[in-house]
Amino acid sequence: MKKNITLLFCFLANLAVQAQTDFPLQFVDKEGQVIPDGTVLDITDVEIDELFGDIQMPVNVWVKNVSTQKVQGGGVYSIQSISNGWLQTCFPVNCMRRSNTGSYSTESSAFAPGQSTSLQTEWLPNEEGVCVVTYQLQTYAKKAGNSKWTADADGPTITLKYKYVSEANGISTLKSDVECKVYDLSGRIVDSKIKNQKSKFGKGLYIINGKKVIR
C-alpha cells in the first residue's frame, strides 16, 4: 500500500513537472536556455548606477513564449523578505517598485511565438541586507461575456535571493568600472573611480553619489 501511494505521488509529481515543461511561457537566460521550474538564483553582484546614484542588483532573466501560438501572459510575484530599498519589476508592460513584503500581480501582455521579454527586475538596496522574491508566470484568457483578460493557468516559478553585503565585507562585488565620487563624512573625496575589485579606501561610512554606504 505504501509503495502504491509512493508511486501515485511520483506519478502526480511527474505530471506537474510535465505540465510546467509544456507551459507556453518559460523563464530563460540571456542565451535563451530554459531555466528549470523552481530554480533558486543567488544574486550578489552589485552595480552603482552613475545616472541616478542608486545601488542596484539586476538579474538577466527573460520570459519566452516557447509555443507556436500567440499567448497572453503575465505573472504574480511574492516578496518574502526585503530588508530595505525597492524591488523593481518592469514586466511585461508596466513598471512597479515595491518596498514591502506581500503578493503582487503584473498586468498582462501578448507574447508572439518565440518572443522573449526581459523580466527587468532588480533590487535597489539602500544598505546591506537581503531580498527574496518568487515570480510565477501565468497565461491569461478572456472569460465568456467578459472583455477583460484574467489569469487562467499557472506556470513555472523562479526565486531570486538577493544578498547585498558591501564589497569590503567580502561578498557583493561591483560589476563594472563606474565613475563616481566617494566622499568620507567630512566631505573629503577619497576615491573617484570604483574598479571591479577592492577599492582603495578602507572600512567605514562613506557617501557615494549622495547615498550613505557602509563598507
Place this chain on the structure above:
Amino acid sequence: MNKIYLSLILLLLTACSYIGEEERLIYVKPEPAERIVLLEDFTGQRCVNCPKGTEVIEQLQETFGDNVIAVGIHGGPLGFAGNARYEGLATDAGNQYYSHWGFDYQPIGLVNRHGAVNYTDWAATVREELSKPAPLSLDVEALLHEGQINITVTANGTDGVVEGKLQVWLLEDAITALQLMPDGTANTSYIHNHVLRAPVNGLWGEDFTVAEGKQKTIQQTFQPDAAWNTQHLSVVAFVYNNNGVQQAAKAKVTEQ
C-alpha cells in the same frame, strides 16, 4: 365714421389672445461644445516602459490633433527629482497626484479622470470620451509680460449648470533630460514634451460654476521658474467634478 374706427380698434385689441409669460420668448439653446479630452500620463524618468506610453500619446495627437490634451505628470516611485548632474522632472505636485489616485505602477493614465487606464488602452478610451458631448466650452489665453504669465480662462455654459473645480496647470515642451528606455539603456538626450511644471491655482484648483448660456471669465497670474524655457511653455485649463473632466483647453504662452 368715428364709430367705425373705434370699433376696428376695439376689435384689434380684443383679437389679441393671451400669451403665457413662459411662452413669450423662444429660448435658443447654445450650440453644443466640442469635446476636448484630457489625458494625464503618470510617468517617470526611471520607468523603462514609460516611453511606450509617450509613443501612444504621439499617435493619439497625430490622429486627433488638438482634441486630445496630454500632460506628463512626473512622480511616484519611478519619478526622478534630479541630482547634481541630471535634471529631474518629478515635482511635489506630481508625487501628490500619484499618491492621491492610489496608482500601483507606471506608466498609467487618467482619461478625463474616469479611473486608471493602462497605456495599452488609452486609444480606445480616448475615442470613447471624444464621442461624449461637453456641457461647456473653454478658452485659454496666456500672455507673458515682464516675467509674469497673465492667464485668462473664458468658459461658456452650453448644457445645464456645471459645478466643480477649475484647474490651471503650466506645462513645458521640448525638455532634454535623462530617461530610461524600454531596452534598459539610459538616454540622456531624451526630449520630454507636455511636462507638468506647476499647478497655477493650487493642487486641486478653485471652485467653479457656469450656467447654460452664461459666460464666465477667470484670471490668474503666475511667475515661471527662471530655469524654464518660456518659449516652450503652455497653459492647460480644465473643469472637473465627480463626473470627471467636463472640458479642457490649452494655449501656448506668448509674449505680450
